[in-house]
Structures are given as structure tokens and as C-alpha cells.
Amino acid sequence: MTDRKPMTLPRLAQMHASGEKIAMLTCYDAAFASLLDEAGVDILLIGDSLGNVLQGRGSTAPVSLDDMLYHTTCVRRGVKYAWVVADLPFDSYHVSKEEAWKSAAALVKAGAHMVKLEGGGWTTETVRFIAERGIPVCCHLGFTPQTVTSLGGFRVQGRDEAGAARIKAESMALVExxxxxxxxxxxPAVLAADITAASPVPVIGIGAGVGCSGQVLVLHDMLNITPGRKPRFVKDFMAGQGSILAGVKAYVDGVKAGTFPVDAVHGF
Structure with a gap:
């Protein structure tokens, strides 16, 4: 990959428009950032999932903005090519648009190219405020880990007509x-594929079927080193591989070829 160029937002949009699949993984440190870069991962997500897989917490809610800034700085030092996205953690963008901007700007200063926040509806004007000031925003819909309690647990979202309509409407408003x-x-895979086909921006899925523009998994899940039960949509890409690099390459290849994920598998 010596001719590889740094990923850009226009390039990601082009991949979405042309049907070229986008491979994304979570990442929390410089060493893995370098390895994932070498394996051809398009997007690295510094997820607040670090609360679960690095800190041993039961949810993402306790993760602080300082935690995210530290890990974003670490990841950015290891990246040459991938697009870097950092989560806005719980309670860092909820009080006001101005607070959200300050949190987003801090993550960009730490090295993020884009920030990600959870939810639709009330977040729409926050997204507008951040995006108008020059920071790209990714919006996380469906099951949102930061609000798992209000969702009643780890449940598939948008299964009924009303839920699907709400996700579609929120998606359109956020893109606008x-x-x-x-x-x-x-x-559901059908819902995600339907939205992806009509979306002017890339759509990344996790437990949302193969019809999305690309896929993301938690790194520790796909390497099968997360203790305990993992979601049913996770695949162990280390199985049969001789190295972590080979396992990550197998994931990238599976996403690019459209052989991962399996549409029938969504939940926990």
C-alpha cells in the first residue's frame, strides 16, 4: 500500500456513492493505530467503548472527555492514512450547543478529523451548530449505548413501523x-439498506446488515479478546489466523467483499 493516500471526507463520500465498502474499527492507542493503518482500515474510531474494553466498566456512561482526549492523542500519533473519528462522551454535548462545540473542538485539537454523537431529534441543532463551524459530525442512531437504560437494554431498534419511520425521519433531519x-x-438490515440507498452521506453499520456503505466493530470483539458474552453480530476474525495483522486484514477483506456481516444477525 505504498501508493495509499490519507483518507479524506470527499473520498469517503465517493466510496459511498460508488458502492465501494468502507472498513472501520475502534482503536484506542498508537500501536494498534499503526497496525490497523497497515492492514488497510479506512476509518479508526476512538469509541467510548474504551470504558468497557479498556477500563472494565459496565457501560460507556462513566467515560470522560479527558479519557477521550488522551486516547485520541495516542491514536493520532500512530496514524498515517486512516480517517480518525472520536466519540463525544456522555454528558459532554447535552447541556448546550456551545458546550458541544467546545467538546468537539477539543477532540479535533487532540487529532480527530470528525466527532461522533448519539441520538437524533434533540441533537439536530447541535449537529448544525458544530458542522457550520467546520467540524464534520457522524451521527449514531438505532441502539445508542450511552442511553441503554432508557432503551430497556440491548434491543434492536426500528423493528416496528413507527420505530423505522422515526429513524428515517431523524436521519434525514440530521443530514439536512x-x-x-x-x-x-x-x-434491521432492510431498514439500514433502505436508508443507505437514499442517503447522500456514508452509512456505517454495526449489527445493521451488509447493505450499509461500510461496517464497524469493536476491535477487541473482532479479535476475540473481550471477556464474556459478545453480540451475536460479532465475528471472530482471529480464528485460523497467525497474527493480529492477518486477523485485521481478514476483517477488511470481508467488509470490502461484502461477505461480512450476515444480514440475519442483529442483536445480542
């Missing part, structure tokens, strides 16, 4: 407000 990417977690 300036969202440059959408991410759907645990929604």
Missing part, C-alpha cells in the same frame, strides 16, 4: 443539518 456520516447500530 450537516451530518457528514451516519452510523446505525442494531437496526
Amino acid at each position: 443539518a450537516g451530518a457528514a456520516m451516519l452510523l446505525y447500530e442494531m437496526v
